[in-house]
Amino acid sequence: MRDKGLPLDPEIIWGVRTIDKYTTSANQQLSEGTRRNYRGLLMRISEVLVPDQHPKRTTPLNKKHAAEPYTRGEMAAFRDWAASQLTAAKRDRAMLMLVLCAGAGVRPSEIPLIHHEHVSVDDDGILITVDSETESRDIPLLFEWEEWMTVLLERRPTDESLWGRVNRRTTHNLTSSFTENTYGRPPRADRLRHTWLAHHLTVGIPMKELLRAAGVAKMDHLPQLLEHVAARDEADYRRILRSETTA
Numbered sequence: 001m002r003d004k005g006l007p008l009d010p011e012i013i014w015g016v017r018t019i020d021k022y023t024t025s026a027n028q029q030l031s032e033g034t035r036r037n038y039r040g041l042l043m044r045i046s047e048v049l050v051p052d053q054h055p056k057r058t059t060p061l062n063k064k065h066a067a068e069p070y071t072r073g074e075m076a077a078f079r080d081w082a083a084s085q086l087t088a089a090k091r092d093r094a095m096l097m098l099v100l101c102a103g104a105g106v107r108p109s110e111i112p113l114i115h116h117e118h119v120s121v122d123d124d125g126i127l128i129t130v131d132s133e134t135e136s137r138d139i140p141l142l143f144e145w146e147e148w149m150t151v152l153l154e155r156r157p158t159d160e161s162l163w164g165r166v167n168r169r170t171t172h173n174l175t176s177s178f179t180e181n182t183y184g185r186p187p188r189a190d191r192l193r194h195t196w197l198a199h200h201l202t203v204g205i206p207m208k209e210l211l212r213a214a215g216v217a218k219m220d221h222l223p224q225l226l227e228h229v230a231a232r233d234e235a236d237y238r239r240i241l242r243s244e245t246t247a
Contacts, residue, residue, distance in 0.1 A: 014046040016053045066221030067191045069198035069228050074187075075102065081184045089164065090182060092155060095148050096162055097175055101192035103145030104128045105214050108175045108189035112163045119153060119162075126150075130215065139213045142196070194225060201229045204240065 006012055023039040030038075047054055070078070075098075082094035100106040100114060110130050118129040126141040126149055141149060156162045166174065179186035197219075200210050211219065219225070232240065 010049050011053075014042075014049045016043075016046060016050075019043060019046060066224035067188065067194050069195040069225070070102075070187065070191055075195065077185075078102075078187045081182075081186060084184055086183055088155075090178075092152060093163060093178055094182060094186075096152055097178070097189060098187070098192065099141070099145045099148050099152065100128065101175075101189045102187075102195050103142045103149070104139040105193050105196035106130060106139070107193065107215070109172065111174065111189075112161050112166050114163070115161050116153060116156070116158050119149065121150070121153075135215055137212065137215050142199070194221075198225055198228050201225060 006018070012018060019039060019042045023035050023042070027035060027038070043054075078098055082091060082098055085091040085094050096111065100111055101108065106114070106128065110132060113130060113132060114128065118131065120127040120129070125143065126146050128139045128141055130137050130139065152162060156164075175189040197210070197214065200213075211217065231237075
């Protein structure tokens with residue numbers, strides 16, 4: 001009554017709208033999980049006191065979202081960003097971040113795992129092997145990044161990872177810590193990976209193969225990523241779905 005001006009009416013105090021407003025606007029310093037638990041407890045009380053209100057949907061506390069892929073123009077600008085770094089070491093790391101994340105969909109935390117022996121060059125292109133504690137997968141590098149990878153293989157020392165020595169306990173926030181100290185406007189590694197994913201969704205790679213290369217069993221943000229994939233024209237649409245190939 002004193003703080004919110006609400007009457008002492010159980011249908012209002014324990015109403016769905018009141019609880020929803022409280023859990024989505026108050027206690028913002030608490031985690032989503034804690035506020036979700038608060039709402040669950042209050043809703044159980046509300047179900048007993050005002051059962052007629054519960055068909056209504058409450059506001060989600062954790063909406064799924066995906067980092068937006070970069071455009072072709074933005075990617076061209078990031079090539080300039082990498083080339084404009086003030087030291088050779090920073091130029092190499094900036095180039096490697098673009099090559100691995102935008103060219104092979106490598107997770108930011110996986111970048112230090114890539115050594116010279118994990119990069120295979122043959123007549124079919126360049127293959128990147130990601131060998132972590134939980135999995136091993138081979139990813140064909142996009143053609144447009146092959147020249148940069150060839151340069152990096154020639155320049156980087158062979159006795160350490162292509163990224164170089166990591167003087168920290170974990171690889172969490174590795175790329176963001178690096179880009180904070182670079183010249184110009186840097187990219188985000190997660191958006192570079194999503195740029196790689198969006199590219200392959202656009203060209204129509206089979207989903208099973210994309211999941212294999214991405215190192216995931218399912219793609220939680222697929223609907224959000226598809227928003228950035230242009231629809232095919234009518235002729236292409238019919239040709240693809242008509243598919244003359246039989247099983």
